[in-house]
Each structure stands twice: as C-alpha cells, then as structure tokens.
Amino acid sequence: DVKVTQSSRYLVKRTGEKVFLECVQDMDHENMFWYRQDPGLGLRLIYFSYDVKMKEKGDIPEGYSVSREKKERFSLILESASTNQTSMYLCASSLPGGGTTNEKLFFGSGTQLSVL
Amino acid sequence: AQKVTQAQTEISVVEKEDVTLDCVYETRDTTYYLFWYKQPPSGELVFLIRRNSFDEQNEISGRYSWNFQKSTSSFNFTITASQVVDSAVYFCALSRNQAGTALIFGKGTTLSVSS
Numbered sequence: 680d681v682k683v684t685q686s687s688r689y690l691v692k693r694t695g696e697k698v699f700l701e702c703v704q705d706m707d708h709e710n711m712f713w714y715r716q717d718p719g720l721g722l723r724l725i726y727f728s729y730d731v732k733m734k735e736k737g738d739i740p741e742g743y744s745v746s747r748e749k750k751e752r753f754s755l756i757l758e759s760a761s762t763n764q765t766s767m768y769l770c771a772s773s774l775p776g777g778g779t780t781n782e783k784l785f786f787g788s789g790t791q792l793s794v795l
Numbered sequence: 796a797q798k799v800t801q802a803q804t805e806i807s808v809v810e811k812e813d814v815t816l817d818c819v820y821e822t823r824d825t826t827y828y829l830f831w832y833k834q835p836p837s838g839e840l841v842f843l844i845r846r847n848s849f850d851e852q853n854e855i856s857g858r859y860s861w862n863f864q865k866s867t868s869s870f871n872f873t874i875t876a877s878q879v880v881d882s883a884v885y886f887c888a889l890s891r892n893q894a895g896t897a898l899i900f901g902k903g904t905t906l907s908v909s910s
Contacts, residue, residue: 712897719804721902722886737897769840783830784898786840 682706685770685787692794698757700790702770709775711753712784713737713745716767728753729775760794767791797822799889801901808877808908816872816904818887824848828890829863829870830898835883846870877908 686701704711712727714737724737726745734745742764746754753772757764768791771784798821808814820829831843844854846863854861858875874881887901 714900719902722900724897727897735897767838771840783842783845784832784840785842786832789838 683770683772683785683787685768685790687790688788690790690792692757692760692792694759694761694794696757696760696794698760698792698794700755700757700768700770700792702753702755702772702787703751704753704772704785705751706772706785707750708772708785709750710773710782711747712771712773713743713753713755714769714771715739716769716789722769725755760792762794765792765794797824797889797891797899799887799899799901801885801887801904803904804902805905805907808906810878810908810910811876812908813873813875814877814906814908816874816885816887816906818870818872818901820868820870820887820889822868822889822891824891830888830890831861831870831872832886832888833883834886834903840886843872874906877906879908879910882906882908 683704692698713725714722716722723739725743726737728734728747731747731750744756767789769789770787773784774782800819827848829846832840833843834840844861851863860873862871884903884905886903889899
C-alpha cells in the first residue's frame with residue numbers, strides 16, 4: 680500500500696518563524712500536493728508538483744513556498760508564519776495520469792499547525 | 796468555472812438508517828472525473844470511488860452506492876444501514892482531464908451516526 684508520511688502530527692510555532700512541513704511518499708508517485716483544511720472551507724490547494732524541481736501554484740499560494748528536490752519528498756515552507764496560517768495541512772500524492780489529477784490521491788494523516 | 800457543491804454541511808442519523816450525501820458539480824468539460832473521499836476522525840482522507848464522465852452506471856460496493864446523473868450534474872452517495880464507523884467527513888471532488896490542473900473539492904459533509 681502507498682504510504683504518505685507527514686513528519687509531524689502537531690506543530691506549534693510563533694509568528695514570524697520559518698516553518699518547514701515535510702512529506703514523504705514511498706510509491707514513486709510523480710504528483711504531490713499540499714492542501715490546507717479549514718472548518719467551513721473544505722480543502723484548498725496551496726501548491727502541487729508534477730515532477731522533481733517542478734512546482735505549480737494552487738488556489739492559495741500566498742505566504743507559502745515549496746521544494747521538491749527528490750521525487751519522494753515534497754516540502755511546504757512558511758517563510759514567516761502568521762496566525763492566519765493556523766490550519767490542518769494535508770499532503771497527498773498520486774500517479775501521473777498524464778500530468779492530470781485523474782488518478783486517486785493518497786493522503787497523509789495531516790499536520791495540525793498552530794501559529795501563536 | 797469548475798465548482799463542487801455539497802449543500803449539506805452536517806447530517807445526523809441513527810444507526811441502521813439510510814443516508815444520502817449530495818454532490819452537485821459544475822464544469823464545461825466533456826471529459827472529467829468525479830471522486831468521493833472519506834475523512835474519519837483520525838484525519839487521513841481515504842479514497843472511496845472514481846467515475847469518469849462517460850460512465851453513468853451506478854455503482855454499489857457493500858453498503859455504499861453512488862448515483863451519477865449527468866443530466867442534473869450530480870454524483871450522490873448513499874450509505875445503506877449506516878453504522879457508527881461511518882461517522883466521518885465526506886468530500887466530493889472534480890478533476891479536469893487537463894494537464895496542469897488540480898482536483899477541486901467540495902466543502903465536505905460531516906456525517907454523525909449515533910447508536
């Protein structure tokens with residue numbers, strides 16, 4: 680079975696800190712995604728990547744950046760954390776599907792980030 | 796514009812009741828995919844089903860069934876004889892068959908099944 684592992688389940692940071700959220704998948708998937716989930720807003724896409732060193736902005740990329748140096752690892756970076764970035768962050772991966780998202784997503788368990 | 800609407804924010808039922816979760820989508824594409832995901836209290840979203848736009852056959856998997864109707868742009872999900880373990884947030888999602896685009900999720904429906 681595919682496993683998507685997020686490094687932390689809970690994280691508490693202070694405003695202004697640089698925050699790294701790590702995600703690793705073990706099934707050689709080309710596609711990787713970062714979503715944030717907030718009550719009443721559902722899942723919103725922050726960034727995604729179709730290949731190593733490639734990245735695409737999602738719906739809400741402001742205040743975030745990403746890094747994909749290796750195929751199995753996709754990192755989300757909060758350059759200067761703010762309180763409005765307190766959220767559940769979900770990483771996902773999938774097969775390429777020709778660069779589309781027609782294939783099912785495999786999700787990690789999420790990281791609940793609190794910015795104080 | 797692509798959009799997925801799950802009008803039911805929360806649903807509460809008693810065990811053994813049948814429950815239907817609604818999903819309405821908007822797209823101008825002729826080729827697209829629809830998904831349902833389940834998010835139990837543990838937090839990890841789990842894939843339930845994928846349908847492509849050319850396959851309108853209804854599907855049944857145990858107590859779960861899905862009704863896809865292009866005429867009404869709906870992809871509804873029914874749980875028969877609900878159980879407490881069905882308590883979760885359920886998301887409907889739409890994928891465009893186009894490189895460089897990502898999955899669009901509805902806002903989710905929280906289902907609570909009590910014993």
